Amino acid sequence: MSQVVTPFSAERVLSERHVRILDAAERVFARAGFHAATMNEIAVEAGMSPGNLYRYFPSKDAIIAGISERDRMEIAADFAQLDPARGGLLDQLEALGRQHMTRKPREKAIIAVQIWAEASRTPEMARICAGFDETVEQGLGAAVEAAKASGELPSNLDQARFLQALFMMADGFFCRRAVDPDFDAVAGADALFAAMRGLAQTMLLPSAGEPTP
Template identity: 70%
Template sequence: MLNPVGLPAPERAPSERQTRILDAAELVFARAGFHAATMQDVAAEAGMSPGNLYRYFANKDAIIAGMAERDRSQIAADFADLGPARGSVLDQLEALGRKHLVEEPREKAVICLQIWAEAARNPEMARMCAAIDGTVVGGLAVAIAGAKASGELPANLDDARFLQAIFMMADGFFCRRATDPSFDPAMMAETLFTAMRGLAQVLLLPEAEASSS
């Protein structure tokens, strides 16, 4: 397997009750926004009393941290599951992208935008975003290195620019899905992944850099 060496290991999975709360919070935050939503709203969505909710999460910030860590742990597990025995690395990355960009409900994209907006002014939120980004970058870097070693990707692929391009396209995808009710994620994913495959062949290092690397 293409084990992402150095990536933070997934933390202990949330309990069934915590998972129920996190799922409810995603719906509430997507519907009302972080600031307008209350712990009482989350408790009602989760079908429990506010007092019981506070046994698991002390406040909204703790819920948001739980949501972020759950996403980071899932991403880390997904990348750890990649491997050459499973076929083309680009095919695996596309399947992974479809899982997180297309198959997840639109609420996930709405929540993502809210987290990014909060991260612009909240250092703790920014730290959580950086942890998720670091997990994605680490997993992609290991997968790309394996694909270059196998000959699937050009040996002189400019990894840094390729990763930047993937991030910008994925971020734009999330923004459009969250803000445009007519956005068709399945159709737009075809464009995104076609572009990813094309960029993998043209974002190459200059000859001088390639020969010295």
């Protein structure tokens, strides 16, 4: 089979203990926020002593970086599964998007918004977010290129603007889900992916002599 992107190989495999700590930290951060949460609370949530926790992560910042890196590894692995032989790439992208937008708990959206807030203040967190965005952009870009080559998408699709629109819509979705406990994630995803398909057919590069939109 011809995959869209190179099969992903994680730089390191997280141990069961790392996974337990990151899961516990996500729950604590979602409840209390990064700044109010303490390492002791995370240790209690993870069912271990604070001293043992520090053996795996020396600080809250290290835990936040671990959460971000785990998410990056997961999304990169998901993009590596995209394959034109499995059907339409837009259908596969939608299935992948719904997996992360509607099937993940709302706490993931709350964590994402907190990480973005930290990135606005902390250069190191901004670097981590940029690395995650780069992974998503590369995966989406490769999928769009493959869809254009196969004729599934118009060959003159304005790819840069299309991807920018997808990023902004997805960011807005996560922000809305984070701040509104009554937000209907499934209905929101329906609207987002309908817009994606519409833009894919209409956000085209201008013909020769036409002004750039």
